[in-house]
Amino acid sequence: xxxxxxxxxxxxxxxxxxxxxxxxxxxxxxxxxxxxxxxxxxxxxxxxxxxxxxxxxxxxxxxxxxxxxxxxxxxxxxxxxxxxxxxxxxxxxxxxxxxxxxxxxxxxxxxxxxxxxxxxxxxxxxxxxxxxxxxxxxxxxxxxxxxxxxxxxxxxxxxxxxxxxxxxxxxxxxxxxxxxxxxxxxxxxxxxxxxxxxxxxxxxxxxxxxxxxxxxxxxxxxxxxxxxxxxxxxxxxxxxxxxxxxxxxxxxxxxxxxxxxxxxxxxxxxxxxxxxxxxxxxxxxxxxxxxxxxxxxxxxxxxxxxxxxxxxxxxxxxxxxxxxxxxxxxxxxxxxxxxxxxxxxxxxxxxxxxxxxxxxxxxxxxxxxxxxxxxxxxxxxxxxxxxxxxxxxxxxxxxxxxxxxxxxxxxxxxxxxxxxxxxxxxxxxxxxxxxxxxxxxxxxxxxxxxxxxxxxxxxx
Amino acid sequence: xxxxxxxxxxxxxxxxxxxxxxxxxxxxxxxxxxxxxxxxxxxxxxxxxxxxxxxxxxxxxxxxxxxxxxxxxxxxxxxxxxxxxxxxxxxxxxxxxxxxxxxxxxxxxxxxxxxxxxxxxxxxxxxxxxxxxxxxxxxxxxxxxxxxxxxxxxxxxxxxxxxxxxxxxxxxxxxxxxxxxxxxxxxxxxxxxxxxxxxxxxxxxxxxxxxxxxxxxxxxxxxxxxxxxxxxxxxxxxxxxxxxxxxxxxxxxxxxxxxxxxxxxxxxxxxxxxxxxxxxxxxxxxxxxxxxxxxxxxxxxxxxxxxxxxxxxxxxxxxxxx
Numbered sequence: 084x085x086x087x088x089x090x091x092x093x094x095x096x097x098x099x100x101x102x103x104x105x106x107x108x109x110x111x112x113x114x115x116x117x118x119x120x121x122x123x124x125x126x127x128x129x130x131x132x133x134x135x136x137x138x139x140x141x142x143x144x145x146x147x148x149x150x151x152x153x154x155x156x157x158x159x160x161x162x163x164x165x166x167x168x169x170x171x172x173x174x175x176x177x178x179x180x181x182x183x184x185x186x187x188x189x190x191x192x193x194x195x196x197x198x199x200x201x202x203x204x205x206x207x208x209x210x211x212x213x214x215x216x217x218x219x220x221x222x223x224x225x226x227x228x229x230x231x232x233x234x235x236x237x238x239x240x241x242x243x244x245x246x247x248x249x250x251x252x253x254x255x256x257x258x259x260x261x262x263x264x265x266x267x268x269x270x271x272x273x274x275x276x277x278x279x280x281x282x283x284x285x286x287x288x289x290x291x292x293x294x295x296x297x298x299x300x301x302x303x304x305x306x307x308x309x310x311x312x313x314x315x316x317x318x319x320x321x322x323x324x325x326x327x328x329x330x331x332x333x334x335x336x337x338x339x340x341x342x343x344x345x346x347x348x349x350x351x352x353x354x355x356x357x358x359x360x361x362x363x364x365x366x367x368x369x370x371x372x373x374x375x376x377x378x379x380x381x382x383x384x385x386x387x388x389x390x391x392x393x394x395x396x397x398x399x400x401x402x403x404x405x406x407x408x409x410x411x412x413x414x415x416x417x418x419x420x421x422x423x424x425x426x427x428x429x430x431x432x433x434x435x436x437x438x439x440x441x442x443x444x445x446x447x448x449x450x451x452x453x454x455x456x457x458x459x460x461x462x463x464x465x466x467x468x469x470x471x472x473x474x475x476x477x478x479x480x481x482x483x484x485x486x487x488x489x490x491x492x493x494x495x496x497x498x499x500x501x502x503x504x505x506x507x508x509x510x511x512x513x514x515x516x517x518x519x520x521x522x523x524x525x526x527x528x529x530x531x532x533x534x535x536x537x538x539x540x541x542x543x
Numbered sequence: 544x545x546x547x548x549x550x551x552x553x554x555x556x557x558x559x560x561x562x563x564x565x566x567x568x569x570x571x572x573x574x575x576x577x578x579x580x581x582x583x584x585x586x587x588x589x590x591x592x593x594x595x596x597x598x599x600x601x602x603x604x605x606x607x608x609x610x611x612x613x614x615x616x617x618x619x620x621x622x623x624x625x626x627x628x629x630x631x632x633x634x635x636x637x638x639x640x641x642x643x644x645x646x647x648x649x650x651x652x653x654x655x656x657x658x659x660x661x662x663x664x665x666x667x668x669x670x671x672x673x674x675x676x677x678x679x680x681x682x683x684x685x686x687x688x689x690x691x692x693x694x695x696x697x698x699x700x701x702x703x704x705x706x707x708x709x710x711x712x713x714x715x716x717x718x719x720x721x722x723x724x725x726x727x728x729x730x731x732x733x734x735x736x737x738x739x740x741x742x743x744x745x746x747x748x749x750x751x752x753x754x755x756x757x758x759x760x761x762x763x764x765x766x767x768x769x770x771x772x773x774x775x776x777x778x779x780x781x782x783x784x785x786x787x788x789x790x791x792x793x794x795x796x797x798x799x800x801x802x803x804x805x806x807x808x809x810x811x812x813x814x815x816x817x818x819x820x821x822x823x824x825x826x827x828x829x830x831x832x833x834x835x836x837x838x839x840x841x842x843x844x845x846x847x848x849x850x851x852x853x854x855x856x857x858x859x860x861x862x863x864x865x
Binding site: 089090091092093094095096097098099101119120121122123124126127128129130131132134135138139142143144145146148189193194197202205206207208209210211212234237238239241242244245246247248249250251252253255256258259260261262263264265267273366368376447448449451453528539 | 583588590591592593594595596597598600601618619620621622623624625626627628629630632633634635636655658661662663664665666667690692720721722724725726727728729731755756805806807808809832833834836837838839840841842843844847849855858859860861863864
């Protein structure tokens with residue numbers, strides 16, 4: 084006989100997520116992921132000055148505001164063929180990469196790890212599920228010390244971003260045309276000092292703890308697979324025409340060979356979302372069969388997975404190594420998602436050092452431009468956020484926003500079923516997994532958290 | 544507590560790290576916290592981006608006294624990003640604390656009222672009337688019983704009735720903020736409006752800490768004052784004057800300097816670029832952000848008055864072509 088279990092709220096993630104599981108003989112037969120908060124940021128943008136987009140869209144997400152400011156700026160610039168000065172590209176990369184490290188450290192230690200270890204006997208660590216906790220007392224104690232250190236480290240990554248961004252969250256200096264913060268030797272040195280400290284933590288501590296998790300929970304390399312299709316828009320522009328990225332773009336469909344990304348193949352279904360089928364954007368609540376504010380993006384009609392794993396797979400074809408680590412990422416799983424994040428962090432730090440060296444204190448950071456005052460202008464910005472593929476689409480007339488559309492990584496990962504009834508990536512990852520005790524479905528939480536869902540982004 | 548405050552500080556966990564104090568030792572911590580004394584904190588996340596939660600994690604303060612009061616006094620019983628447990632046990636933490644009363648209620652985000660508030664669901668609970676923490680079991684099993692979804696509006700109204708202090712955190716909770724901008728698609732209201740407070744009551748009943756995001760020190764220093772039973776002097780919006788007393792412009796280090804007419808210069812007044820410093824009351828110029836490394840104007844960006852009632856109504860928020 085099957086049971087239906089609701090977990091609401093799912094904590095240790097950004098925003099509002101409800102999970103409904105149908106469990107039979109301790110196996111998940113069906114899963115529904117519901118984004119339970121809607122703000123309507125796309126509507127809020129309509130009628131505003133187009134250059135407000137980077138500032139307003141940053142407010143979609145307090146964890147990854149930099150990505151939204153960056154993508155919105157790039158979308159505006161590319162619509163009229165403008166590229167920002169070299170320094171601006173480097174500074175944007177340095178603010179964004181600092182925030183990538185922030186996001187990955189926060190995710191592993193403060194959001195995900197408590198599914199595997201027990202914190203001290205006080206809130207917010209208690210109460211906690213204590214089933215299947217396998218670390219020894221010594222390991223558990225060490226991991227919690229690292230949880231504590233990681234609070235310091237993620238704060239320092241934010242300080243790195245703020246050196247050039249003004250502040251974090253919600254940096255102020257990323258604007259259409261470049262950045263507002265100038266390059267000084269003092270700022271470069273300040274950033275470098277913090278980066279080396281954080282780098283030490285990532286290489287010595289974070290990587291070691293992912294390895295310990297890998298050794299202690301080996302069967303999680305086979306749990307939580309998901310759709311097996313991956314999408315990456317490419318991350319961190321690495322030349323001035325914006326034609327190259329540090330982590331490249333690409334699409335992997337099943338066992339097929341890698342394809343070139345073409346955004347024309349992206350579509351959004353609202354079959355299970357609280358919007359009218361005709362418009363795709365107008366709220367319809369309640370709605371028969373709908374269970375989420377998240378829409379269901381698909382690529383060539385396929386359910387996709389986005390995030391570090393997608394980026395690392397697209398970049399390496401499966402095998403990756405960073406520092407002393409070498410992981411086979413060919414099978415998507417709870418563990419491979421954690422492994423991909425730490426490997427990406429190590430790779431990213433190499434890029435950050437190079438970008439710091441390329442900064443030129445005597446060169447400009449901003450190139451003024453204006454949008455044409457006649458006709459309708461449309462633009463697209465596609466770039467990777469910490470959690471995966473992020474796209475902004477807009478149309479503007481006489482500097483005023485006519486329409487604005489955003490598809491976020493968690494929209495891709497935590498989507499509900501589409502019109503063909505195909506479950507979203509996170510839902511698909513849950514189905515088929517064994518659950519030791521349906522009342523304490525820690526296995527399900529481990530799978531959900533491995534995607535690092537960001538619900539405010541997913542719905543916006 | 545049988546342990547000296549200094550020793551305690553040495554070993555304390557979450558807040559110690561965020562306050563830049565030294566590291567912890569789990570065994571010692573458990574011993575110390577066996578008899579928690581201070582009020583509990585319930586932190587609700589309404590229609591928000593969680594930026595104020597993330598900003599809170601950046602807390603660092605040179606004063607160990609601030610840390611001491613906070614560490615010894617707080618039980619963060621519910622926080623959607625940080626708490627370990629999900630589902631029913633998480634809700635039970637709220638309901639148990641509600642039964643006891645005398646807690647601090649922190650509300651981050653605006654409160655939607657369109658569609659009966661159902662654009663922001665905070666949790667699901669069994670659909671029996673008046674769920675009590677004593678009677679309800681901790682099971683997530685919903686077979687054989689309906690469940691009902693608790694909206695942010697309901698949660699704020701219910702929980703605020705027994706809260707010792709209510710803190711509206713960030714501009715969304717204080718004024719509606721970004722989610723209430725433009726056509727306000729989900730009819731977002733501020734905490735004060737949901738609780739039907741006029742301006743006079745507002746200052747007394749809800750402590751308002753706007754900012755997009757809030758500065759971590761604003762929250763921590765306010766908590767310290769509350770826990771010390773200090774009387775907070777507040778303005779009509781309920782904003783503590785020690786934080787929101789002077790305009791950014793009046794204490795801006797760029798005041799009186801040559802005016803910038805484009806971006807990418809240093810040490811210039813940004814007023815011609817649309818700086819809203821004159822109408823923004825905040826201590827940003829003296830406190831700065833992120834361990835003091837910078838702040839908006841320090842990075843060459845005009846102030847957008849993110850602490851004020853009408854943020855982000857102005858458009859464009861800053862000027863580009865002067």
